[in-house]
Amino acid sequence: MDKQQALKQAIIKEYQTDEWQRISPIGMLYFTVKILWGITGNIVYLAPAILLGYKEIMANPHIWLPVALLVVIAILTGTFLSFYFFQYRLSNGHIEIRSGVFSKKHVNLPFTRIQNVKLEQPLYYRPFSYTCMQLDTAGSQKQEAKVVALKLDYAEALKREILAAHQQNTQDNNDLNKGISDDDTQNQATTDNSTNNEQLLNTRSLSDLVIHGLTNNRIWIFFGGLAPFFDDIGESVVNFFQRFGINIEQLLVVADKSWWQIGLYALTLTFIVMLFISLFSVAGAILSYYNFTLSKSGDRYIRRSGLLTKHEVTMRLSRLQMIVKQQDWLDMLLKRMNVKFEQTSANGQNFQQGASNNKIIVPSVKAHEWQALADDVYPNNQLNTISYQGISKRFLLRNIGYFISPIYFGVLAFFIYHLETGLALGATAIYLMLCILIFCRYKRWGYAIDSNFIYIRKGMLGVDFYCFPIFKVQQTAYIQSWFLKRHRLCTIKFVLAAGGQKIPFISEKVGNDLINNALYHVESSRRSWM
Template sequence: MDSQPMSEPLIIKQQTDKWQRISPIAMLYFIVKIILGLLGNIVYLAPAVIFGYKEIIAHPHIWLPVATLVLILIFIGTFLSFYFFQYRLSNGHIEIRSGVFSKKHINLPFTRIQNVKLEQPLYYRPFNYTCMQLDTAGSNKQEAKVVALKLDFAEALKQEILSQHHRQNIYSEDGTDSNDTLETDSEKTNDSINTNETLLNTRSLTDLIIHGLTNNRIWIFLGGLAPFFDDMGNAIANFFKSFGIDIEQFFMFADKSWWQIGLFALTLTFMAMLLLSLFSVAGAILSYYNFTLTKLGDRYIRRSGLLTKHEVTMRLSRLQMIVQQQDWLDIILKRMNVKFEQSNAHGGNYQPGAANNKIIIPSVKAYESQRLIDDVYPENKVHSVIYQGISKRFLLRNIGYFLSPIYIVIAIFLLYHSNFSVLLGATIAYLFISLLIFCRWKRWGYAVDKQFIYIRKGMLGVDYYCFPIYKVQQTQFVQSWFLKRHRLSVIKFVLAAGSQKIPFIDQKIGYHLIDNALFQVESSKRSWM
């Protein structure tokens, strides 16, 4: 049993000492990448698409040549991307050459690799292939990705990278913390869980449905479809006309009473919300299906995905911050999302479920959330600590100095023109926005103990942030003329996972928080990684 792990690195070196081409199956990956790239830029391509669509409608005979040309271009781009992609392993490095017009050559030492992630799209599973993504700490983008490797070969390569880090840690002479070890694991990306792993959490289909309902992000999708709303509306109207139903007649309100209009609007709203919820639930199931969170040593491993299986691994030493989020519907259903944030190498904050810089546990109950947080930070007091509120001058500045003057000007203008119906709407909007600002002020709070900084914020929902003080990399003390006049300040704590701020607190307290954080960072001498 002991001889097999030792032989794997030799096999890898013999097989990949020279430049290697990836499997032709990688062309499936490049095709999907091109199509997703086009869809991702639909807003910029919309004018050309709309113009082309109208031209094809006006001249139906040109659709076949246009479609053929598009397919040929996609095929050529796919083949060239595959042809120019090569990789090799030599002397503890991985080198990757890629690019058609813009050439890219990556030379990445194994000892610099912090994350090894395996991603297995649906179209790779029958052929037992996978994608290997390699990241380094502090990079602003994904460092390297080999897009088509045999699954067993990828696992052997992952073991070779792991052994390189193990040897480096053993022979380190500068006394550095072992926190710089590799964030990866030796488990495969299939559905089975290694018996050495401790199962921390799973999500049922019911949990995913609740997550989809409480975390609706369909508005982004609808925004991309905005240029096509007119054509979609005409297509729907023509579809119903083919069955003898004039759907446009339902939108003629001149001959209907107020209660009929109200009932129709309410019904239409419920139908739209149902459709949006179905899209959101489908997205949650695609992202989090068969969700498992396990622990192997000091590594947390999240696996999930229906069409594309994702595996995200986080070493405890690389964890920067835990976040517990509750939207207003989460509060009603007594659910919450827990996030383990690590270094934000990809520049974004909150990505979908497959994000590489965080582990997201969706729609957990309160006791499950507390159990997960306690496993990470056993001495945390995120729910028992007393939070200090921010100054009421937050309300004065946002409602008194900004919102109210705008409302008064609009109200005077509407009164002058005797437009009382619009004035009523403006007044309702003013009161509603004021209520949201009040809720924002009421939610914001902070607390500090010997080890952690806690921040609470939200509006209709509530989010809790907890991070060790020694993880702070930078502090900022901000004062505008308004804040300085009232001896207030905004404090920012910058971590590898992003920044968190505490606004409208007394400047003396702000200086104290900054001094305390800097003192602990310097005196503890603990690595943030």
């Protein structure tokens, strides 16, 4: 046994006790930030109270100090109580965590059940070499746990101890399971030997992150939170420019302006707004993905990134449910794409863009980088060569002919009856735009299958490609409405541990064949989905 391994075991042994332990006082910083973040996250719901309180304080300036003190005292009290009631202990291959002030929570996780260990190091922990450790299982979200303040070296040692215990348990189960192939058992048996031999698969430069920020803009979420304050913000902007002798309100009056002046103002305003949105989005991408690395150690993929808060996410290859290639319309112009490794979801719901806990995202890669990642995960995939089958044109009939058109003609008749020509033209423009978008959606839908994988293509202006092994399918659904049944069509759905993927408007025969083939493959292969 080398010195490094002996040191790791000594660190673990030091904390192996039946006595409950409190975390370091540095953890109070974590609880403070958590409370503040919770307030910020509910700003939309708190906006009416904040606005009323703000107006009351402006009307009575002498009360702002007592109000501020009450808020600070409430935050500090909540921080101390959260810290005081947070305890954990390690004993006999288990980790137990107690937390909660009013709603008590007690989590007991055996090391062998922990599927994933994630380390998160906020900016305020770095000078003190502390980190947060999140533990999750393949069960419900209630089984997830987080130790919010551990020494970094101890967290790293504990992480290896947990993964080694889980690996040993997996090997023992595989020895008893005759359905597992020899190749799978051999791959898992070599994992522990290669834990310290990481292979770097991908890194992202600052220019890549800038492109990702420009092509994956989520600024509308920020604007939604600011909606209650738009009036105050607008007034502040007007007052700011008036200090420099610029009257914004007069510039925006178009009655006395020529057409070229109006166009120039509109173009300038659009450019300024888009510049602000782009800068905000680029900053978000840099904060999230700065110093991004994707490594592989044995059968585990390890993603590290973050400017202010460093994140480390580990994913076992056996937990990987599907790979996704995403391209928005701007990604397609720049010939870039985002790659997602979707793993087992704790809550069983479909993934969302902001839910990064159950996925590894590699932002803004080029075509050859995407191919290298896809081939490393699924060596036999045909994502770039397979031909996709389209869906039925009845998709257009149902969405345009039965839904959009009747509403449009009703609205159009109403406007024409009341001689509202301008509104009628506007309704027509909207109708045509919706028809174009639905047609684009129809053209994007596609599916394919080979002996190992199911491929699904969908999108609207952009395009997304999904690839998952057939043996990962846990459940299938055959859906047929009155309209679909009348035209001998169906919608089928494949349910995986990471969520569901559906193929709409395909023939009954094709739908039944796809479902039967998937179920036969799952049953005959007898391979585990995790």
